[in-house]
Amino acid sequence: xASEGKGCPTMKAETHLTLPREEDPTEAIAxxxxxxxxxxxxxxxTRSMNQYEREVSVDAHRVDLIQxxxxxxxxxxxxxxxxIAKFVVTTRPKQWLIMGPPPQQAFENLRHxxxxxxxxxxxxxxxxxxxxxxxxxxxxxxxxxxxxxxxxLEERGSLPLAELHKTRKSPDQVANYVSLLxxxxxxxRENGSLVPGSGFPTGSSDRTPTEVYDAMLARxxxxxxxxxxxxxxxxxxxxxxxxxxxxxxxxxxxxxRVNLPILDWERRHDGYYPSGHxxxxxxxxxxxxxxxxxxxxxxGRGVEGDPEITERFFELARxxxxxxxx
Numbered sequence: 001x002a003s004e005g006k007g008c009p010t011m012k013a014e015t016h017l018t019l020p021r022e023e024d025p026t027e028a029i030a031x032x033x034x035x036x037x038x039x040x041x042x043x044x045x046t047r048s049m050n051q052y053e054r055e056v057s058v059d060a061h062r063v064d065l066i067q068x069x070x071x072x073x074x075x076x077x078x079x080x081x082x083x084i085a086k087f088v089v090t091t092r093p094k095q096w097l098i099m100g101p102p103p104q105q106a107f108e109n110l111r112h113x114x115x116x117x118x119x120x121x122x123x124x125x126x127x128x129x130x131x132x133x134x135x136x137x138x139x140x141x142x143x144x145x146x147x148x149x150x151x152x153l154e155e156r157g158s159l160p161l162a163e164l165h166k167t168r169k170s171p172d173q174v175a176n177y178v179s180l181l182x183x184x185x186x187x188x189r190e191n192g193s194l195v196p197g198s199g200f201p202t203g204s205s206d207r208t209p210t211e212v213y214d215a216m217l218a219r220x221x222x223x224x225x226x227x228x229x230x231x232x233x234x235x236x237x238x239x240x241x242x243x244x245x246x247x248x249x250x251x252x253x254x255x256x257r258v259n260l261p262i263l264d265w266e267r268r269h270d271g272y273y274p275s276g277h278x279x280x281x282x283x284x285x286x287x288x289x290x291x292x293x294x295x296x297x298x299x300g301r302g303v304e305g306d307p308e309i310t311e312r313f314f315e316l317a318r319x320x321x322x323x324x325x326x
Contacts, residue, residue, distance in 0.1 A: 014099060014100065014101060014102055015032075015087070015098075015099065015100040015101065015102060015103070016097075016098070016099055017029075017032065017096075017097075017098035017099075017100075018095050018096070018097055018098070019095060019096040019098060020094070020095055020096075021092075021094055021095055021096065023096070025056070025089045025096040025098055026043055026046060026056055026089075028096075028098070029043055029056050029058070029087050029089075029098065029100075030042060030043040033058050033085070033106075036103070037103045037106060037107075038060070038107075040060050040061055040062050041058050041059070041060055041061075041084070041085075041106070042058070042059055042060075042061050043056060043057070043058060043059075044056075044057040044058060044059035044082055044083065045057050049088070052090055052091045053088055053089065053090050053091070054088070054089045055086055055087070055088055055089075056086070056087045056088075056089060057082065057083045057085070057086050057087075058083075058084055058085040058086070058087070058106065059080055059081060059082045059083065059084065060079075060080070060081040060084050060110050061078065061079075061080055062078070062079045062081070063076055063077070063078055063079075064076070064077040064078075064079055064253050066250060066253065066254045066258055066260070066264075067260070067261055067264055068256075068258045068259050068260075068302075069259045069260065069261045069300060069301040069302030070259035070299070070300055070301075070302065071259070075254040075256065075258065077253040077254055077255075079253065081110055081113050081114065081117075083109075084106045084107075084109040084110045084113065085100060085101050085105065085106035085109065086100065086101070087099065087100035088100070117249075117321070118245065118249065118272050118273075120317070120320040120321055121245050121248065121249040121252065121317060121320070122225075122241055122242075122245050123225075123316075123320055124248075124313055124316035124317040124319075124320045125241065125244060125245050125248050125313055125316075125317075126221060126222045126225055126241070127222055127312070127313075127316045128248075128309050128312035128313035128316055129244065129295050129306075129309045129312075129313070130218040130219070130221045130222040131214070131215070131218045132293060132294060132295050132306075132309065133218075133221060133237065133240060133241070133244075133293070133295065134214050134217045134218040134221055135214060135293075136237075136240060136289075136293045138236045138237070138240070138289070139221075139236065139237045139240065140217075141236070142228075142236040142237055143217050143220070143221070143228075145167075145169065145177060146177060146180070146181070146217060146220060147213055147217060149164075149177065149181065149187070149194070150181075150186065150213055150216055150217075151213065153186075153187060153194065153195070153196050153200065154196075154200075154209075157195065157196070158190070158193040158194065158195045159193055159194040159195075160192060160193045161174075161178070161189075161192055161193060161194065162192070164177070164178070164194075176227075178194065180220065180224055180227055180228075181194070181197070182197065183224065183227075184199060184219065184220060184223060184224060185197045185198050185199025185200070186199050186200050186216065186220075187200070201215075201216065221237070225241075239286050239289075239290075240289070240290055240293065240295070242269065242272070242273050243265075243269055243286060243287065243290045243296070244290060244293075244295045244296055245272070246265060246268045246269035246272050246273070247260060247265055247268075247296045247303060247305055248296075248305055248309075248310070248313050248317075249268075249272065249317075250264075250265075250268050251305055251310060251313075252313070252314060252317050255314075257304055257305050257307065257310045258302075258304070259299055259300060259301075259302040259303070259304050260302050260303055260304070261301060261302045262287070262301075262302060262303060264302075265287075265302075265303055266283060266287075291303070294306060295309060
């Protein structure tokens with residue numbers, strides 16, 4: 001039988017196991033992680049490091065039960081999170097020496113990879129629904145300084161930077177707005193002014209000015225969301241993206257535009273974004289504003305995604321997560 005090192009029961013200690021040579025170390029690791037850490041953990045790939053050592057990876061296999069409120073059916077979605085822990089097996093004359101990380105490191109790796117999955121899903125959703133999101137009144141208000149700059153450049157051809165500094169924005173905020181528009185190619189500096197950049201729309205268009213500016217802001221949101229959130233502190237749009245993503249990531253797991261019960265939607269939001277808990281009253285307000293946007297729609301006892309957004313999102317999510325199309 002395997003024996004554990006004295007430090008193993010503590011959360012900070014590395015895992016040390018010794019095993020008689022007649023036993024299989026890979027099977028012993030599988031039993032150990034399932035019995036001591038989590039029943040979701042299984043042995044993944046193994047590879048030889050040298051003549052005396054091999055590496056055994058541990059994956060997390062989770063089954064997600066997704067309820068469809070419209071049909072009463074259930075979808076079992078299987079999720080595999082690879083390489084959350086790695087053990088090194090060393091050959092000794094009469095035994096195997098197995099060394100691995102402490103359990104909290106495996107759980108931290110699992111949380112980190114889950115967070116990466118959520119961020120990839122957010123990027124896919126921004127690509128699929130940025131046009132709709134930019135029309136949300138709260139988001140429009142957050143982006144209004146950028147819209148004002150774009151309108152000025154369109155109508156007058158150049159905007160003296162001194163005019164920007166006359167606004168109520170701080171010098172750092174002004175510099176960040178300018179940097180953002182330069183990055184995306186909508187503006188460039190010239191003789192102390194901002195002028196339209198190479199990416200600024202030119203020529204005639206069948207679209208109305210509002211549609212043109214909405215399209216420009218949609219591109220700003222799609223390509224620079226993290227900049228908007230972290231640098232410009234435009235956090236008003238964060239809640240819309242998170243609630244919408246909580247539905248669409250669930251639908252992607254089910255590979256279907258499921259009718260998700262509202263309570264399940266709330267529960268999944270709190271699971272994907274554990275630091276974003278709000279009061280029940282705030283939640284209801286956020287949920288209703290997301291439904292008003294049309295990105296997620298109320299249908300019977302549950303909510304569903306917009307058909308066109310869902311189709312675009314599935315395609316972009318597969319690319320983000322490197323999953324081949326069915």
